[in-house]
Amino acid sequence: MSVSKELSDRGWEVTIVAPEGNDSEAAVISEGHSFIGVKRSKITGLGWMTFGSSLKRIIPKLVKNNQFDVALIEWQAVSGSISSLKKIGIPWLLVDRSPPVFRSIAGRLQWFEYQRAWRLARKSGGASGSVLKSQALIDWHREKENLVEPVILMEAGVDVGKYSVANFSGPCTIVHHGQLDEEREIERIVRIGEVLSARGFEFKMKIAGTGNRLTTLQKSALLHDWLEVLGPLPSTEIPKFLADGHVALFPLPDDEIWRLASPLK
Numbered sequence: 001m002s003v004s005k006e007l008s009d010r011g012w013e014v015t016i017v018a019p020e021g022n023d024s025e026a027a028v029i030s031e032g033h034s035f036i037g038v039k040r041s042k043i044t045g046l047g048w049m050t051f052g053s054s055l056k057r058i059i060p061k062l063v064k065n066n067q068f069d070v071a072l073i074e075w076q077a078v079s080g081s082i083s084s085l086k087k088i089g090i091p092w093l094l095v096d097r098s099p100p101v102f103r104s105i106a107g108r109l110q111w112f113e114y115q116r117a118w119r120l121a122r123k124s125g126g127a128s129g130s131v132l133k134s135q136a137l138i139d140w141h142r143e144k145e146n147l148v149e150p151v152i153l154m155e156a157g158v159d160v161g162k163y164s165v166a167n168f169s170g171p172c173t174i175v176h177h178g179q180l181d182e183e184r185e186i187e188r189i190v191r192i193g194e195v196l197s198a199r200g201f202e203f204k205m206k207i208a209g210t211g212n213r214l215t216t217l218q219k220s221a222l223l224h225d226w227l228e229v230l231g232p233l234p235s236t237e238i239p240k241f242l243a244d245g246h247v248a249l250f251p252l253p254d255d256e257i258w259r260l261a262s263p264l265k
Contacts (some may be wrong), residue, residue, distance in 0.1 A: 001074075005032055013064070017058070019051060023234050030223055036062060052113075055080030063088045072131065076173035078117035082126075086159055090130040094121040095150060096137065097156075098127075101183045101257050120146045136140040137260040156262040166243040174244030177238060187213060188251045190220050190227065197226060208233045 004014045008031070018026050020037025028035040059081050071092040073081050078094065085092050094117065100110035118141075121127035130148040133139050133156060141147045174193070180186050182239035185209075193205045203226060207217060210232040221229040233241055242248065254260040 001027060001031060002157060002210060003154065004028075005087070006032055008032060010147055015062075015247070016236065017055070017062070023236075027235055031080060032169040044083065052080035056083075059084040060087075061172055064088060070128075074096075074125075075117035078120055079113065082120055086125060093152070094118070094130045095132075095154075096130065096141075097133045098261060099138075099257055101181075101196045103183060113209065117178045118146050122146070133262050134260060139258055164243060164246075168246050171200070172247065173241055174205045174247050174249055174256070175208075176206075176249050177208045177241060177252075180207065180209045180214045180217060182211075182213050184211075185251055185253050186211070187216065187220075189249050190217065190224075193224065197224070204228065206230065206241070208238075 004016065007014055013034075015034040015036060016024075017036045017038060018024050018028070019040035021040075025035045025037060036058065038051060038058055040051040040054065056076055063084050068090050069083070070084055071090055072095050073085075073092050074095045074097065081092070096118075097126075098115055100107050103112060121130065126149045129150045129152065130141075131152045131154050132141070133154060135153060138147070138151055138153060174189075176189055178184070178186075189205070189207065193203075196203055205224075205226055206228045208230040214229070214231060217229045218231075223228045230241075252261065
């Protein structure tokens with residue numbers, strides 16, 4: 001959204017094509033952009049499949065009825081978009097925010113799609129450049145000779161204007177907001193809380209987000225009076241949720257994929 005806002009401030013008209021059924025549409029429209037919703041499965045690891053097939057139905061009509069100067073295409077959307085973009089002659093940039101992280105069979109299929117997206121981008125008549133989220137990810141692709149030049153580094157960030165300075169009071173509150181997935185070893189946060197509780201510390205722990213370990217975390221909350229698991233939050237409520245915390249925890253496994261993540265993490 002921040003990129004779209006900066007483009008809009010510079011006179012660009014922005015149309016965002018994204019999964020329907022969440023608060024994204026309201027956020028996009030509130031910023032004055034156009035929104036096109038597409039179907040995407042909520043089953044962990046399979047969302048990209050339904051997303052790609054939905055794009056194949058929507059993109060041809062979209063590019064035929066509108067005049068676009070350029071398209072920013074995330075790797076999950078390349079196979080569903082490239083045919084129509086090439087037919088109309090719209091230049092596009094491949095956006096890579098992260099390689100797949102899931103370790104399941106679905107995750108292996110994601111790796112196939114990820115590598116395919118980069119192959120399509122490198123082909124003659126493919127992408128006009130690439131946009132990556134971290135310098136580590138750029139170096140990783142450069143070592144594998146995958147990059148499509150020119151390369152743009154676009155690190156993740158937040159709009160600090162939506163946040164206010166917190167006034168801390170009461171017992172220490174530990175907060176986490178993000179994907180609550182097994183691949184992120186999210187349950188380590190609860191184990192940290194168990195250690196603090198065993199040592200007699202007075203604290204509260206609040207976890208918000210969604211993912212394949214949400215139900216497990218909610219069950220853990222029934223066993224610990226210091227733990228509260230809220231589930232997903234509307235984007236408008238996230239700043240206040242984080243501001244209520246004294247300490248924020250963001251656990252990530254120490255492996256190659258997470259070393260490529262945005263420095264913001």
